[in-house]
Amino acid sequence: MTTDVTNEAQTFFAGEVLKAERKGTNTLILVKLDHANGVTLDRRERRNRYQIHYRWHASPDSPLTSVMGSENTYWPRKDVAEVLRKPNPKSLFDVFNLF
Secondary structure: EEEEEEHHOOOOOOOEEEEEEEOOEEEEEEOOOHHOOOOOOHHHHHHOEEEEEEEEEOOOOOOOOOOOOOEEEEEOOOHHHHHHHHOOOOOOOHHHHOO
């Protein structure tokens, strides 16, 4: 089962959290990076303005901030379009097979 944790994730990211989902011990957070949010972008990030932040936790009950490890990947808009589309956006876990 996938749980929406977008509001909780927004409290500790500098960029705009567009969507955050947790499934068991895994969390995927989609962040839009831009200068308006006070984020300094390097060359790679200017091309790929969307960040997927992957976190893994010790247990499904661990707080979102209690992390065993994490990893960031950067994506262009065309690759995140399915997650952002309305009215039927796909789950982050359905679109991004990161693990």
